[in-house]
Amino acid sequence: MSTAKLTIDLDALATNWRSLDAKTNCETAAVVKANGYGLDAGRAGKALANAGARNFFVAAAEEGVALRRAVGPGVGISVFSGHMEEDARLLRDFNLTPMLNSVDQMLRHFEALPGHAFGIQLDSGMNRLGMERGEWAAVAEIALGQGPVLIMSHLACADEPDHEMNARQLREFRELTDGIEVPRSLAATGGILLGADYHFDLCRPGIGLYGGAPYAEAMPVVSLDLPVIQVREVMPGETVGYSNTWTAARPSRIATVAAGYADGLIRAMGSGGIAAFAEGKACPIVGRVSMDLITIDITDLQAVPESLSLLNAAQTVDVLADAAGTIGYEILTSLGHRYARAYRG
């Protein structure tokens, strides 16, 4: 057994959903796109449905199909990318609700699937997905006549509570939708934390469910243990790993563990001062992260461990992300397919 072990705590996931739900007076859905942020959309979806989530969001119709197969017919599944060409059959057969992003998508939807549930995505300033103010003004009446189940938009800077963009997008969203008798949604995790003005009728947390910033109270959901393949003693002056980037300054004991950037342990992490843990001690990663292997300085341990912990309650996805110059979201969605995965809960 030389593959690392990824443990996914579905109870923690459900707890995070409940605690985010408790922060609002509106419905709380759940975002399970990118295969449930890398953790398995089906398992995550079932755990969240058991916790009480009635509506889920995915990025593409294909993801909706996989989720529907896993969670069954009892919940709503919405598709952020809307109604793309060739999506009609999937949307219909798997009862998926597209969030229509443009007049093109709206015409496609009304023609291909008349009467089929849909939502509207408006752009409130992020300029990524959703209808613009002018587009919406031109088609709002027609769209509303067809009975959308949701009108939504997405915040560009919700992770930065003091960013003036938040208030600007809120104002724009209100101007576009005030007075319309359709449920509205603006907030993901960051938006929930911005306060009640941002909550409207439905919030749709993603990252916070999976234990990542900006939801500081989140319970960690993933832990990762790397099995030791081999241990060696190196003398001062000896180098370790590709391109000799690390040189031993003292007699050192180096463990080679089984996981690398092909498992989503981003290569940039290698130069970020990250440690793996055993005996409660931090053992620094030394040398470059390679495709399948990482080398770790275990000189200060009492004994050679069977494995070292890279992700745990103390060293979360956000800590790894900081070291790799990215965000916890990317650490999660990069987690690889060679891990032996264990689901708790």
Add this chain to the structure above:
Amino acid sequence: MSTAKLTIDLDALATNWRSLDAKTNCETAAVVKANGYGLDAGRAGKALANAGARNFFVAAAEEGVALRRAVGPGVGISVFSGHMEEDARLLRDFNLTPMLNSVDQMLRHFEALPGHAFGIQLDSGMNRLGMERGEWAAVAEIALGQGPVLIMSHLACADEPDHEMNARQLREFRELTDGIEVPRSLAATGGILLGADYHFDLCRPGIGLYGGAPYAEAMPVVSLDLPVIQVREVMPGETVGYSNTWTAARPSRIATVAAGYADGLIRAMGSGGIAAFAEGKACPIVGRVSMDLITIDITDLQAVPESLSLLNAAQTVDVLADAAGTIGYEILTSLGHRYARAYRG
């Protein structure tokens, strides 16, 4: 259909194997670890076996099992991580050859699977995998008495031809193995290019097969096309994407395409000046790469394209890697699982 299309050219893969094979007078194996550098070890393995490869290398026994199921019994499959605990049944049932990295692994192997084929991995200076000089001196006689099928080591700096480490590792490997009547292997792609001194009896290219540096003559193996979900006009001063990192300097047409860092398009790429292509024109990525979406400035195109090309013969994995501050290997192994994959050849 809102998932991007990854096309994998198995003919180019086979061509790269043949052209690397032609550079040596020894056997050429193929490294297909990390699921064939992310491209599907089974399909890659079958294409390479058809081209003439008789021996394959993977990182872990579990990968060997998947490869054996795909390619059948006719080829050799070796495991770099050697013989780990609980590996015996897999090694035996799927006829896998562990490269033993330590005395511990050797004792485990001889006890659990007497008579089962094995190789020896020696450390010639990288300090990552393989027996050290002292360890090898102590057990060489016993090991050789059991008839290893290969003695191998790995170069730390082969991608840098002028690095003094190459000659040092070559010298060490010779000192450890000269006079031993067992086939030897030191070179992967970089080692092949270092010249005949490094070739010994078997070379084992990896990255060069898949179209990556340092094999400059490699034919590109992957291409990636990103479907356009939506197009919008933005005015000077408007921002695009998370955290408002890009501001339009002119009236601009922005396409939102379906792929993001959850598909392996590393987030760091977003600030690296990368473009996607249509009508033969470079259209710069603007704003942050998000989980499922990328925004691209298509102002200079004549028409709105159905998709834009991100990986192609001109913009290879190494170009993306440079922009993301990493290496082509990581771009390949990160390629995601939401793509519609098409295999040519």
